[in-house]
Amino acid sequence: MVGLTVVAAIFATLPLVLILGLLIQKGASSLSWDFFTAMPKPVGETGGGMANAMMGTLMLIGIASSIGLPVGIGAGLYLAEHRGTKIAFVVRFLSDVLNGLPSIVVGIFAWQFLVRPIGHFSALAGGIALAAMMIPLVTRATEEMIHLVPSSLREAALALGYPRWRTSLTVVLRTALPGIVTAALVAVARIAGETAPLLFTAFGNQFWSTSVNEPISALPIQIFTYAISPYDEWHSLAWAGALVLLALVLVISLIARFVTRSRFSGGHD
Amino acid sequence: MSPTQLHGASLGDRIYRFTTTAFALSIPLLLVLIGVEVLVAAWPALTAFKLSFLTSSRWDAVEGVFGAAPAIYGTLVSSALALAIATPLAVGVAIFLSEFAPPWLRTPVAFLIDLLAAIPSVVYGLWGIFVLVPALREYVMPFLADRLHLANTPFFSGPAYGPSMLAAGLILAIMVLPYISAVTREVLMAVPRAQREAALALGATRWEMIWGAVLPYASSGIVGGIILGLGRALGETMAVTMVIGNRHEIAASLFAPGYTMASLIANEFSEATNDLHLSALMAVGAVLLLVTVVVNAIARWLVWRVQRQAKS
Numbered sequence: 001m002v003g004l005t006v007v008a009a010i011f012a013t014l015p016l017v018l019i020l021g022l023l024i025q026k027g028a029s030s031l032s033w034d035f036f037t038a039m040p041k042p043v044g045e046t047g048g049g050m051a052n053a054m055m056g057t058l059m060l061i062g063i064a065s066s067i068g069l070p071v072g073i074g075a076g077l078y079l080a081e082h083r084g085t086k087i088a089f090v091v092r093f094l095s096d097v098l099n100g101l102p103s104i105v106v107g108i109f110a111w112q113f114l115v116r117p118i119g120h121f122s123a124l125a126g127g128i129a130l131a132a133m134m135i136p137l138v139t140r141a142t143e144e145m146i147h148l149v150p151s152s153l154r155e156a157a158l159a160l161g162y163p164r165w166r167t168s169l170t171v172v173l174r175t176a177l178p179g180i181v182t183a184a185l186v187a188v189a190r191i192a193g194e195t196a197p198l199l200f201t202a203f204g205n206q207f208w209s210t211s212v213n214e215p216i217s218a219l220p221i222q223i224f225t226y227a228i229s230p231y232d233e234w235h236s237l238a239w240a241g242a243l244v245l246l247a248l249v250l251v252i253s254l255i256a257r258f259v260t261r262s263r264f265s266g267g268h269d
Numbered sequence: 270m271s272p273t274q275l276h277g278a279s280l281g282d283r284i285y286r287f288t289t290t291a292f293a294l295s296i297p298l299l300l301v302l303i304g305v306e307v308l309v310a311a312w313p314a315l316t317a318f319k320l321s322f323l324t325s326s327r328w329d330a331v332e333g334v335f336g337a338a339p340a341i342y343g344t345l346v347s348s349a350l351a352l353a354i355a356t357p358l359a360v361g362v363a364i365f366l367s368e369f370a371p372p373w374l375r376t377p378v379a380f381l382i383d384l385l386a387a388i389p390s391v392v393y394g395l396w397g398i399f400v401l402v403p404a405l406r407e408y409v410m411p412f413l414a415d416r417l418h419l420a421n422t423p424f425f426s427g428p429a430y431g432p433s434m435l436a437a438g439l440i441l442a443i444m445v446l447p448y449i450s451a452v453t454r455e456v457l458m459a460v461p462r463a464q465r466e467a468a469l470a471l472g473a474t475r476w477e478m479i480w481g482a483v484l485p486y487a488s489s490g491i492v493g494g495i496i497l498g499l500g501r502a503l504g505e506t507m508a509v510t511m512v513i514g515n516r517h518e519i520a521a522s523l524f525a526p527g528y529t530m531a532s533l534i535a536n537e538f539s540e541a542t543n544d545l546h547l548s549a550l551m552a553v554g555a556v557l558l559l560v561t562v563v564v565n566a567i568a569r570w571l572v573w574r575v576q577r578q579a580k581s
Binding site: 009088096100102106164165224238242 | 362
């Protein structure tokens with residue numbers, strides 16, 4: 001019976017090894033300097049890269065983080081400071097519900113709420129959709145991290161005459177900072193690979209764009225478009241894109257682990 | 270609740286309090302807004318087709334008749350298939366990690382399993398298109414149908430195209446496995462020491478202890494983890510869209526292509542030309558939203574109950 005659990009462990013890790021192995025093999029062989037600097041080329045022309053998609057992914061992460069992080073951290077502070085109240089219970093529960101929503105539902109919400117009234121797809125709408133996915137993750141993690149801060153620290157600051165807001169921001173939040181940085185990185189890693197919400201908001205763009213008000217490309221969108229196309233040329237670019245995207249996500253996740261040195265790690269959200 | 274405040278709340282405190290409260294309340298607000306907006310978008314289709322939207326299999330953009338039954342069926346079947354494959358593996362891994370694995374092996378294996386959750390959906394889809402689907406078509410499907418003589422059963426009959434319900438179920442299984450195993454591991458660790466020691470003291474072997482004392486204690490939490498995985502599987506979009514074959518048809522065979530609610534929306538959104546078609550897609554989204562909220566609420570409640578038990 002012990003053997004069975006070993007077999008389960010082997011079978012569970014096998015797909016990861018297979019996927020990573022092939023991704024490195026196929027992705028590395030189609031990866032070139034052009035991939036990072038060149039624009040996509042039309043079908044039939046060889047070469048071309050995903051410079052615009054990479055820029056787009058960075059911009060979307062930037063927009064999403066600048067909305068999602070402050071809101072998530074603020075909400076986390078509130079939950080930590082109002083533990084035990086009814087409102088905190090409800091907010092906590094609903095934040096878990098929000099976290100469980102399929103990303104595509106968040107996408108169609110952002111489309112109906114932002115894209116349709118404005119009349120066109122935009123990077124901003126994409127960033128807001130991704131922010132909506134970040135908020136519950138950051139909120140819950142911030143709350144957990146703040147809960148780990150000894151209450152004596154807070155009491156000491158208050159006893160010294162610090163106002164509550166300065167106690168919270170400069171003493172409590174600062175002590176919990178490594179944990180919150182980890183949470184922020186985990187959230188960024190999760191949204192960096194999201195595709196479904198972007199189909200309805202950022203939409204994708206064959207051209208270079210840095211405007212928040214226009215459609216923008218992103219690595220996951222570009223990988224999807226190329227993967228389902230019938231052209232071999234595009235397929236190999238999709239593999240290269242997938243390798244770059246996965247490298248980005250893994251590096252962010254590894255930094256996240258490193259920041260807290262496995263003290264707070266424990267896997268799922 | 271707060272320590273004595275000599276001069277009442279200062280301006281800074283009031284601003285701080287107002288901001289954090291507003292951010293916290295933005296979460297319920299956002300959720301309500303999502304519900305309302307999706308419902309508004311879905312309304313024209315819901316009022317036009319009423320219940321037949323859920324029961325009819327006819328999805329005809331030209332005639333303007335929409336019934337989402339094949340997509341609902343596909344979502345349920347692919348998710349059920351995924352759970353049937355992933356659950357034994359995930360629970361097995363969790364037991365291995367929490368009970369048997371030597372300490373030096375624990376962290377790396379747990380890390381590898383967690384990594385599965387970090388791989389973006391579209392990368393799974395890419396792998397699915399170029400590796401999983403061809404492998405199914407060339408080896409697995411012929412093996413199931415001819416070698417195991419399952420071709421006579423309705424579930425493994427028909428031509429092996431590759432893109433199929435089976436492919437969707439398999440890729441979903443890989444994707445939900447880390448979620449189920451993470452929750453199971455956590456729940457197993459929450460089982461009190463006394464529970465284990467009592468079983469061992471009664472003369473149970475290690476395996477008997479796990480089977481008879483640990484698993485029953487943790488069972489409702491494990492079920493919670495499985496349902497949480499179900500929530501993920503129901504809404505998973507990109508990978509499924511890329512391997513399921515996208516066809517409006519209810520077929521008993523797992524070899525046949527199908528549709529899920531999420532893949533239907535993703536696949537037809539850019540092609541939808543008239544408002545009713547768009548609204549029908551949004552109505553599919555509304556059904557998906559409702560189902561996932563209910564499933565997740567049940568899962569959270571189950572996990573929360575076990576954790577509260579463990580604390581008291």
